[in-house]
Amino acid sequence: MLGGDARRGVLEQLASAGLEFVAHPALREESGEEALDVLRDAASGALPIDVLCIEGAMLRGPNGTGRFHVMAGTGEPMIAWVRRLAKQAKYVLAIGSCTAFGGINASGENITEACGLQFDGSQRGGLLGSEFVSGSGLPVINVSGCPIHADWIVDTLMSIAGGAHNAEDLDELQRPRFYSEQLVHHGCPKNEFYEFKASAQKASDLGCLMENLGCKGTQAHADCNTRPWHGVGSCIRGGFSCIACTEPGFEDPGHPFMETPKVAGIPIGLPLDMPKAWFVALAALSKSATPKRVRESATRDTPAILSSAKKLKGPRQ
Amino acid sequence: MTRLVVGPFNRVEGDLEVALDVADGRVRSAEVSSSLYRGFEAMLVGKEPLDALVIVPRICGICSVAQSAAAALALADAAGLETPRNGRLAKNLIQACENVADHLTHFYCFFMPDFAREAYAGQPWHAATAKRFQAVSGTALADFLPARNGFLRVMGYLAGKWPHTLALQPGGTTRAITPTEKVRLASVLREFRAFLEQTVFADTLENFSALGSPAALQVWAQQRDADLPRFVNTALALGLDRTGRATDRFLSFGAYAGDTAPFFASGLWAGATQALDAGRIVEDVSHAWLAGDAPLPPLDGETRPLADGKDGAYTWCKAPRYAGEVVETGALARQVLSSHALALAQVVEHGGSVLARVTARMLEVARLLPQMENWLREIEMGESFCAQWTTPQQGTGIGLVEAARGSLGHWLRIERGRIASYQIIAPTTWNFSPRDAAGQPGALEQALVGLPVADDEKNPVLVQHVVRSFDPCMVCTVH
Numbered sequence: 001m002l003g004g005d006a007r008r009g010v011l012e013q014l015a016s017a018g019l020e021f022v023a024h025p026a027l028r029e030e031s032g033e034e035a036l037d038v039l040r041d042a043a044s045g046a047l048p049i050d051v052l053c054i055e056g057a058m059l060r061g062p063n064g065t066g067r068f069h070v071m072a073g074t075g076e077p078m079i080a081w082v083r084r085l086a087k088q089a090k091y092v093l094a095i096g097s098c099t100a101f102g103g104i105n106a107s108g109e110n111i112t113e114a115c116g117l118q119f120d121g122s123q124r125g126g127l128l129g130s131e132f133v134s135g136s137g138l139p140v141i142n143v144s145g146c147p148i149h150a151d152w153i154v155d156t157l158m159s160i161a162g163g164a165h166n167a168e169d170l171d172e173l174q175r176p177r178f179y180s181e182q183l184v185h186h187g188c189p190k191n192e193f194y195e196f197k198a199s200a201q202k203a204s205d206l207g208c209l210m211e212n213l214g215c216k217g218t219q220a221h222a223d224c225n226t227r228p229w230h231g232v233g234s235c236i237r238g239g240f241s242c243i244a245c246t247e248p249g250f251e252d253p254g255h256p257f258m259e260t261p262k263v264a265g266i267p268i269g270l271p272l273d274m275p276k277a278w279f280v281a282l283a284a285l286s287k288s289a290t291p292k293r294v295r296e297s298a299t300r301d302t303p304a305i306l307s308s309a310k311k312l313k314g315p316r317q
Numbered sequence: 318m319t320r321l322v323v324g325p326f327n328r329v330e331g332d333l334e335v336a337l338d339v340a341d342g343r344v345r346s347a348e349v350s351s352s353l354y355r356g357f358e359a360m361l362v363g364k365e366p367l368d369a370l371v372i373v374p375r376i377c378g379i380c381s382v383a384q385s386a387a388a389a390l391a392l393a394d395a396a397g398l399e400t401p402r403n404g405r406l407a408k409n410l411i412q413a414c415e416n417v418a419d420h421l422t423h424f425y426c427f428f429m430p431d432f433a434r435e436a437y438a439g440q441p442w443h444a445a446t447a448k449r450f451q452a453v454s455g456t457a458l459a460d461f462l463p464a465r466n467g468f469l470r471v472m473g474y475l476a477g478k479w480p481h482t483l484a485l486q487p488g489g490t491t492r493a494i495t496p497t498e499k500v501r502l503a504s505v506l507r508e509f510r511a512f513l514e515q516t517v518f519a520d521t522l523e524n525f526s527a528l529g530s531p532a533a534l535q536v537w538a539q540q541r542d543a544d545l546p547r548f549v550n551t552a553l554a555l556g557l558d559r560t561g562r563a564t565d566r567f568l569s570f571g572a573y574a575g576d577t578a579p580f581f582a583s584g585l586w587a588g589a590t591q592a593l594d595a596g597r598i599v600e601d602v603s604h605a606w607l608a609g610d611a612p613l614p615p616l617d618g619e620t621r622p623l624a625d626g627k628d629g630a631y632t633w634c635k636a637p638r639y640a641g642e643v644v645e646t647g648a649l650a651r652q653v654l655s656s657h658a659l660a661l662a663q664v665v666e667h668g669g670s671v672l673a674r675v676t677a678r679m680l681e682v683a684r685l686l687p688q689m690e691n692w693l694r695e696i697e698m699g700e701s702f703c704a705q706w707t708t709p710q711q712g713t714g715i716g717l718v719e720a721a722r723g724s725l726g727h728w729l730r731i732e733r734g735r736i737a738s739y740q741i742i743a744p745t746t747w748n749f750s751p752r753d754a755a756g757q758p759g760a761l762e763q764a765l766v767g768l769p770v771a772d773d774e775k776n777p778v779l780v781q782h783v784v785r786s787f788d789p790c791m792v793c794t795v796h
Binding site for chain 1: 624
């Protein structure tokens, strides 16, 4: 309900694009039997559905039965309902990293046997299997993120409604490329600190979060810093690290989330498409060139003052 | 006796099923079932303590900040860490923003659409109410959703984003706002106040907060044309001021830290107020598909799902009890415990009711927004927002906060620098708990008893009102 650009709210925005909610667990009036009638008709094909959006991990446990998540009022596992509904839809969207890849529900021992609709972590398969395609011929569209930016789903839905969503619009993890082919690093407000490797030491420090505090903005696919959250924010703008929540497996990073794993003092996870040796060389060089103002600000929560007085030059000719 | 199974519930966060035994046109007994198991507590064991700040908000998309706040508080408790004043003020603003937004989302999107139902088509107020509050297409949503988006800029500035922010840390918050941002936040609050005063209350927030009795509320509502007065008039016409009574024992952990006391007081109210003693809380699993015998205090608690079920069990939800008793938690409990005259008079007159619960939510909105303005004003530029965390090698921590829908507690134990145990009791775990070993039904199970159900009714509308009056969050319930 957070659609950012809509002056009259996201519901009118979607309605004006020709999208109508046939069923919605948080918004529709129907409850109980009335709601189940709609879902039964959709599952049988009697009620055509263009887009099926599923939110939440697919819980296959215990022991493959799906009994950890039963659709209320039906006694049937949710995964059985999802399998039936997915067969009827023209497009199937996985909303959020849990639905796309298993996400936080699959963390650790994964006792609920959580997986995504068409992925289990970064492995193809998931609940529906790697061969699944919806009525449009497309596989599951993974609108991943934990949470997702509201506009990622709104824009995906509106592109579908406008007939402009095809196989080439998805990346190899089946995410819409409009947001996944960018890095969180793009538009990072801590850019100057990053350039000079002026790093934060603790929570609320202004410096770059990559060297010490676990930030994955240079590796994570998303446009969070060029498409602000609530018009003004993002994780990094909020002063905390990107944890790469759009990526499969983000939930088990293999290190504490807010610490950067290092080998010989050098962070393991370096920017995705930059040669390591160059990065290390440039980092050493830029560290030695760091302006005092930037170095001091990096470990404070309010910036050292940038003097507005320009160096005086001789009189104009 | 006939058995009626109602579910799934749209406009309820998460999975809920209610089984009603009906005789002579009335509900004789109810069983409330959460049909989802999630396992977050098990996921936390063995992790670095600060990782809890990443994991727990993801329990829920609507109580996300409350979960973060409880974890941050429990961690701070374990580490003996104090939060600087700015950090405390920023946390209050972030938590208040979530709670106020949630209260209004509940009102506009989840609760009011039931009055647009066909079942009410004969009522004189139905046509206007349906036009305004119909699910998805009602005109109110076009007013509310943009106002809500505008208000959530508070999160953008102070917490980076919502839900699932990492801005709330044990020692404060990660984001020191700039002087310009402070000015802009004040403007965001003014803009939202204007929406509330014009569209929700048709009155100043201060005037509404000053209402002191059910009679005054009735007169106030009759004189006004706005969304809340419309609800109050309708609720009184339908007798919802005497529908949905539960235990009349109200629990609050206290909300919004202050220099000396929280803004909304903590305690237990059962005719009179008693001081809160968290040591009296236990969880019973006798009717849940979970292993265990005697009720356990949360610091010794466990959550082990039974793959093959259990005789007599009907839910994944535990049954928390305070001093062995069933309690109700939520905005009404908070307003009763903060001794608000209207809320107190309502529960003394007819006990907890649909009208009292919804009114209490709006009272909180009216009382919190002016307080948010104060908290913002009190933030001092240049002062610290966050104290530095050091991971303790061992210790226990308790974090008790109030989510929009009631008391939320986190209990954790750290051993060798890692989380050794983590237990959560969510608001709806209290309100929608099953029976305990003594056979005492949970708060909603009690509130449903006695409701009229017509012979041909598959989906009794009063059941819908009573269930939603608690503003349940099922995904938190079964964390």
